[in-house]
Amino acid sequence: MERSEHVRHHKNFSVALIFSILFFISAICAYAQETVTAEADKGSSDNSLREFFEKNVTASLEYKFFGHFRKVKQDNAQYVHELLMKFDAKYDFDKNTSIILTPILRTDTRHFTAGVIDRLQETEERKYHFNFKEGFLVTRSKNLDLYMGKKIYSWGKAEGFNPTDNINPYDFLDFPDREKIGVLSAAVEYSMGNYSVDIVFIPFFTPSRLPGQSNRWSGNIEGETTNFDNVIIPSDLSGEVHERDLPAKTLGNSQFAGRIKTTISGWDMALSYYRGFDSVPVVEEETIGPARHYTPKYNRISNYGLAIATTFDKLEVHAEGAYRDTAKGYDDDFLAYIIGGSYSWDDLGLEFIEKISLYFEFAGERITNAKDSRKRFSSTDYSRPLKRSVLGSLVFKFNEDVDLRIGGNYNIDEYDHYIQPKLTYKFSDKLKVKIGLDIMTGHKNTFWGKWRNNDRVFTNVLWYF
Secondary structure, X not given: OOHHHHXXXXXXXXXXXXXXXXXXXXXXXXXXXXXXXXXXXXXXXOOHHHHHHHHHEEEEEEEEEEEEOOOEOOEOOOEEEEEXXXXXXXXXXXXXXXXXEEEEEEEXXXXXXXXXXXXXXXXXXXEOOEEEEEEEEEEEOOOEEEEEEEEOOOOOOOOOOOOOXXXXXXXXXXXXXXXXXXXXXXXXXXXXXXXXXXEEEEOOOOOOEOOOOOOOOOOOOOOEEEOOOOOEEEOOOOOEEOOOOOOXXXXXXXXEEEEEEEEEOOEEEEEEEXXXXXXXXXXXXXXXXXXXXXXXXXXXXXXXXXXXXXXXXXXXXXXEEXXXXXXXXXXXXXXXXXXXXXXXXXXXXXXXXXXXEEEEEEEEEEEEEOOOOOOEEEOOOOOOXXXXXXXXXXXXXXXXXXXXXXXEEEEXXXXXXXXXXXXXXXXXXXXXXXXXXXXXXXXXXXXXXXXXXXXXXXXXXXXXX
16 A cells, blocks of 8 residues: 555544544433433432532534535645534532633544644644643632633633734634634732733743645645745745744743723723734744745734723624734734624514624724834734724524524725625524535635635534533
C-alpha cells in the first residue's frame, strides 16, 4: 500500500472509530438513564449515583452537517460531518469552593481534529479528539471570587463584534462556525456596592487556530501562497517561509487583563485594559545572506477599552471601543469601535408571531498612528476584519419552540457581505434542530468575497441527555 493511501486509510479508520465510540457512549448513557429510572420506579433505595449525576453533570450530543454548493481548488471536501459529545460537570466541595469541568469528545470528516489533549495550553494546528473546553477551580467569599485553570471569558456589550474582548483566542478552522479557545489563567472578581473589578493573569500565550493551505477558509486568492497556518505571502515576495514563532514561556511574556464595571444613572459602564499579544500572527521579513526568510510572529499589544450600555423602555443601546497600541512600530495604532442597539416588538396581536427583535450595529476603525513597517506586514484579515461595516439581525419568534433569525454583515467601502438565515426548531427540552445558509458575496480581493465559493447549507442537531 502506498504511503498516501495508508495515511488516508488510517484517517478514515480513526474517524469511523471515534464515531463508533461516541455512539456507543451515548447509547450506554441513554440505557443507564432508563435503567436507573426504572429501578427508581420500582422503589429502589440506592439512587445515590443517579442523584449525583443529575445534580452535577449535564451531557449533550451534537451533530453538524455543512454542505458547500461548490468545490474549490485547494479543498475537495464539499460535505463535512462533525460529531461532538460534551459534558458540563460541576462539583461543590463545600458552599464556597467548586470545580467546573467541560470535557468534550469530537471528530469530523474534514480532519479538523487529531490526537488527544496533552497540555492545557492549546497550540496545536488542529482540535483535539478529546479535550477540556474549560476546567477550573473557583473559590467564593462575600465580595471576592477566585478562579484558577482553563477558562473562557466574555467581555464587552456588543452583539457581533467586541473590541474589548481580547483574552481568548479563536478557532478559525471553520470561520463562520468559529469558537473561543480556553486559556490557562488565574482570575479575581471583586465586587463592592455598585462597583466590581476583574483581574486576569495569563502566564502562557495561546494563539488563534488558523486554516491551513488545504482548507477552503484559508482565504488565499490568485497570486498569493499560504503556509500551514494561513500566513499569506504575495507571490512576488519569493523566499523561505518558516513555522510560526510563538512567544517564549517567560514571565515577561505573560499577559494581563483588568476591568472595572459600574452603573451610573442607569448606564452600565466598563473600563478595561489588556496587555499581551495579538493572537493572530503577522509576517516578519528577514534577509539572511542572499535569501529572504518569512516567519509568522505575534505583535505585542496594549488595548485600552470602554463599553457602555443602557435601556429606554424596549430599546437597548450600547457602544464599545478599544484603542490599540502596537509595540515597536510593527503595526498601526488605531481605535476600533462599535455602536448599536436592539428593539423588540412583543405586542403585535398576531397569532403566528409571538415576538420580533431587531439588532443593529455599526463597526468602524480609525487609525491614529499609521506605521509603515518594512519589517513586519499583516498576513490575514482575521485580526482587523471590520473597517467600516454594518451588522445586524432580525429574529422572528413564532413561539417558545420555533424562531427564524436572519443575520448579516455588509462592508460599506468594499461592497462585500455575508448573510445567514437560520431556523431553530425545539422538538422538546432535550432535542433541538437548526437549519440555515451561509452566503458570502463580493470581489475576490474583499474580506467576504474571497470566500464567495464557500456558500453552503448547514444542519445542527443537539440532543441533551
